[in-house]
Amino acid sequence: xxxxxxxxxxxxxxxxxxxxxxxxxxxxxxxxxxxxxxxxxxxxxxxxxxxxxxxxxxxxxxxxxxxxxxxxxxxxxxxxxxxxxxxxxxxxxxxxxxxxxxxxxxxxxxxxxxxxxxxxxxxxxxxxxxxxxxxxxxxxxxxxxxxxxxxxxxxxxxxxxxxxxxxxxxxxxxxxxxxxxxxxxxxxxxxxxxxxxxxxxxxxxxxxxxxxxxxxxxxxxxxxxxxxxxxxxxxxxxxxxxxxxxxxxxxxxxxxxxxxxxxxxxxxxxxxxxxxxxxxxxxxxxxxxxxxxxxxxxxxxxxxxxxxxxxxxxxxxxxxxxxxxxxxxxxxxxxxxxxxxxxxxxxxxxxxxxxxxxxxxx
Amino acid sequence: xxxxxxxxxxxxxxxxxxxxxxxxxxxxxxxxxxxxxxxxxxxxxxxxxxxxxxxxxxxxxxxxxxxxxxxxxxxxxxxxxxxxxxxxxxxxxxxxxxxxxxxxxxxxxxxxxxxxxxxxxxxxxxxxxxxxxxxxxxxxxxxxxxxxxxxxxxxxxxxxxxxxxxxxxxxxxxxxxxxxxxxxxxxxxxxxxxxxxxxxxxxxxxxxxxxxxxxxxxxxxxxxxxxxxxxxxxxxxxxxxxxxxxxxxxxxxxxxxxxxxxxxxxxxxxxxxxxxxxxxxxxxxxxxxxxxxxxxxxxxxxxxxxxxxxxxxxxxxxxxxxxxxxxxxxxxxxxxxxxxxxxxxxxxxxxxxxxxxxxxxx
Ligand SMILES: CC(C)[C@H](C(=O)O)[C@@H](O)C(=O)O
Ligand SMILES: CC(C)[C@H](C(=O)O)[C@@H](O)C(=O)O
Numbered sequence: 001x002x003x004x005x006x007x008x009x010x011x012x013x014x015x016x017x018x019x020x021x022x023x024x025x026x027x028x029x030x031x032x033x034x035x036x037x038x039x040x041x042x043x044x045x046x047x048x049x050x051x052x053x054x055x056x057x058x059x060x061x062x063x064x065x066x067x068x069x070x071x072x073x074x075x076x077x078x079x080x081x082x083x084x085x086x087x088x089x090x091x092x093x094x095x096x097x098x099x100x101x102x103x104x105x106x107x108x109x110x111x112x113x114x115x116x117x118x119x120x121x122x123x124x125x126x127x128x129x130x131x132x133x134x135x136x137x138x139x140x141x142x143x144x145x146x147x148x149x150x151x152x153x154x155x156x157x158x159x160x161x162x163x164x165x166x167x168x169x170x171x172x173x174x175x176x177x178x179x180x181x182x183x184x185x186x187x188x189x190x191x192x193x194x195x196x197x198x199x200x201x202x203x204x205x206x207x208x209x210x211x212x213x214x215x216x217x218x219x220x221x222x223x224x225x226x227x228x229x230x231x232x233x234x235x236x237x238x239x240x241x242x243x244x245x246x247x248x249x250x251x252x253x254x255x256x257x258x259x260x261x262x263x264x265x266x267x268x269x270x271x272x273x274x275x276x277x278x279x280x281x282x283x284x285x286x287x288x289x290x291x292x293x294x295x296x297x298x299x300x301x302x303x304x305x306x307x308x309x310x311x312x313x314x315x316x317x318x319x320x321x322x323x324x325x326x327x328x329x330x331x332x333x334x335x336x337x338x339x340x341x342x343x344x345x346x347x348x349x350x351x352x353x354x355x356x357x358x359x360x361x362x
Numbered sequence: 363x364x365x366x367x368x369x370x371x372x373x374x375x376x377x378x379x380x381x382x383x384x385x386x387x388x389x390x391x392x393x394x395x396x397x398x399x400x401x402x403x404x405x406x407x408x409x410x411x412x413x414x415x416x417x418x419x420x421x422x423x424x425x426x427x428x429x430x431x432x433x434x435x436x437x438x439x440x441x442x443x444x445x446x447x448x449x450x451x452x453x454x455x456x457x458x459x460x461x462x463x464x465x466x467x468x469x470x471x472x473x474x475x476x477x478x479x480x481x482x483x484x485x486x487x488x489x490x491x492x493x494x495x496x497x498x499x500x501x502x503x504x505x506x507x508x509x510x511x512x513x514x515x516x517x518x519x520x521x522x523x524x525x526x527x528x529x530x531x532x533x534x535x536x537x538x539x540x541x542x543x544x545x546x547x548x549x550x551x552x553x554x555x556x557x558x559x560x561x562x563x564x565x566x567x568x569x570x571x572x573x574x575x576x577x578x579x580x581x582x583x584x585x586x587x588x589x590x591x592x593x594x595x596x597x598x599x600x601x602x603x604x605x606x607x608x609x610x611x612x613x614x615x616x617x618x619x620x621x622x623x624x625x626x627x628x629x630x631x632x633x634x635x636x637x638x639x640x641x642x643x644x645x646x647x648x649x650x651x652x653x654x655x656x657x658x659x660x661x662x663x664x665x666x667x668x669x670x671x672x673x674x675x676x677x678x679x680x681x682x683x684x685x686x687x688x689x690x691x692x693x694x695x696x697x698x699x700x701x702x703x704x705x706x707x708x709x710x711x712x713x714x715x716x717x718x719x720x721x722x723x724x
Contacts, residue, residue: 087563090560092561123490124485148525160531162529162564164529165528168524171521198444199455201512202525205524208522224441228615231615232619232621232622232627235623236622236625236626253612254593255590256590256591257619260596264598285591
């Protein structure tokens, strides 16, 4: 009997609701496999700050340190609410970035995937979706502007200024490139390298290292795209992409564009993998405006569980079942509010109903 | 009789072809107005580098310095070709950025506009285009990562690294905010402020200054969007936006996404305005793969002429005529290859034919 400890950080806003549904799924997996999951709930994000004065309190750190994997809900407050908290205590700077740094989760995998049969979810025309979108963005997650030096001051003209640094060394680039090339080797053997080498010197280094690493994967074709051109192409011809690799900030923007292309950020799970620890989280925010209404889409959170099963627990077959169950619910014509536009023929169901239906299918 | 000097920098790739069509339009305007345009052609970009060893040669600088306005085609080489030129001599670093810096063209206006009647051009479903997209991105163009310090070296672990800085001071932010608020005042009185304040300290300052400037424009409603959320929203509900303001790199990415939303970067003209000089350019690259084939879309270049007429020569009525003429060509069912998908019912015409038809309509 295998035994895994999972830190469960439900987070803010819609976090607790969608986490609840993800845990239902985990329970089913547990019941029919030779495995037990020890769930260790902990406060993380704005909820933790309000309760303890710290968005990533020591008690949570201890739990995460012990865990075999971390399941993390979205965190954050509305623009107005977050102004009430000191900048460095805010959930992103006070919890999320410290988590990424602590576990050095440099490899962020963000699938952007929509089968042809679900083309109606997308704002894009069916002919653009074609046989379906099935790409994965590989985002460097612990470097770049996110973790650079940040200096705020008043310059000699008496003006307030901020100076922050974007920094990469070859080792940081090399390891994420290996992740991307390895993934591409297992898939369509096509890697889109996203960069901005006509402006950023960090992209010049990025591309140099990419070309060095490429030698180890002679069967993978590399296509280079400027980040701006990639943003165009992701709208015009998303099906051309299979694996895309990019630095941190570009990954933030393009992956959210990916959610737009699919029709909802609610379709965006992710895995954040470090040398010793991984955590799993939706790519989206905590959507405070719809929190507590039982209308959020738990797909991203259940999908994050699927990624955890595959990556942290070596349960690829069960991960596949989870994806299939969710696709099955969609195939039956159901979805949550975000994807049920009037006239689309989709029957709207609640967060809890979506979770229940996934469990039924499993 | 008014007399204006226009520096004409046709640029690389498709640049000369689309510039040719733009000049045809200028000629018509000249013929029927009390104005003469003195065209001063000059080398700029890769073509200049190959001819003179310098992408922005002194002769071109002199011409631009004398000009009342600069009309600039796209520049740049393919990824492979550009490797043959030293990094700092490449057209972007050697010509475009020096131009922006020299004339301090801090305010970049990029309309992203598609009337309902042209919804078929877009990859988005007609119901997403609704009554049409009509937004303008206001991009800060001479600050941020583009003009920061760039340091490349080997660190104490013996690893190659690059460190570059993203810097803004309050004055840089204030002047672009005034541009954005002024524009919003003249339009729907709605300004979307794009930032990433949950990670970037420069965005924290950006938002502070935005709120200070907002006091001068009490009738303008401000909506704050994280840049990633904006990338999602631009796919899901582009019609919500009217004026958007953002820093340099965000503007680069989101405006190209805007081109994707419209259906082609060929629909993206722009104006780059400084305190004393303005230049006008398509937002897209030089598309070396289709250069010389008479298939490029000159809309972006002719549109840049329209923006020049309005901004630099105070000829708003003629600018309107130019826009209307181009819309008229589309309305007649014609367009260039980029927008003529098989089965769309659009008749494909060449670059030259498009220019001719615009001239006919004028
Ligand atoms: C919440 C925020 C700091 C975070 C990021 O920018 O990385 C989020 O947008 C994401 O993409 O995971
Ligand atoms: C060519 C490049 C340097 C430029 C930029 O990044 O600003 C272009 O993409 C643009 O958007 O005008």
